Amino acid sequence: MSTGRGTRLLLVLILVALGASLGRRRLDVVEVRGRSMSPALLPGDRLIAVRAPGRSGDVVLAPDPRDPGRELIKRVTAVSDSGVILRGDNPAASTDARTFGALSPAEVRWRVVARYWPPGRFGLVSRSQITDPGSKARSA
Numbered sequence: 161m162s163t164g165r166g167t168r169l170l171l172v173l174i175l176v177a178l179g180a181s182l183g184r185r186r187l188d189v190v191e192v193r194g195r196s197m198s199p200a201l202l203p204g205d206r207l208i209a210v211r212a213p214g215r216s217g218d219v220v221l222a223p224d225p226r227d228p229g230r231e232l233i234k235r236v237t238a239v240s241d242s243g244v245i246l247r248g249d250n251p252a253a254s255t256d257a258r259t260f261g262a263l264s265p266a267e268v269r270w271r272v273v274a275r276y277w278p279p280g281r282f283g284l285v286s287r288s289q290i291t292d293p294g295s296k297a298r299s300a
Contacts, residue, residue, distance in 0.1 A: 186211045188270055190221060196248030197233055206277035209270040214244060217287035221270035222246060225260045235288060244268045
């Protein structure tokens with residue numbers, strides 16, 4: 161792990177500890193269950209998310225508009241006052257904005273910041289550059 165990456169990861173872990181100590185729910189953990197975000201995220205990956213709005217390129221958690229009891233893990237490809245467009249990195253395996261359209265910005269409240277499991281994949285979950293909302297995301 162490079163020094164810069166190690167420093168960023170340490171900052172994320174400090175933020176996680178601070179968030180846990182504040183008493184209000186400021187962080188969440190989630191397990192990846194499908195392949196819609198592969199190869200960036202794989203089934204079984206365990207993630208830490210912080211309460212923060214998603215920016216273009218971020219991986220976020222959002223309620224599934226088809227089933228509000230279910231959470232989606234997707235990448236933000238566009239943000240505007242009228243909505244947030246979410247897409248999976250693996251379009252062939254993803255049900256995303258192409259199916260359900262834009263979500264309200266208020267619905268996208270959790271930003272994924274790190275993967276804590278499995279140990280071999282431990283680290284920050286980086287933003288990606290989105291060149292075209294219909295195209296596959298590239299790692300930054």
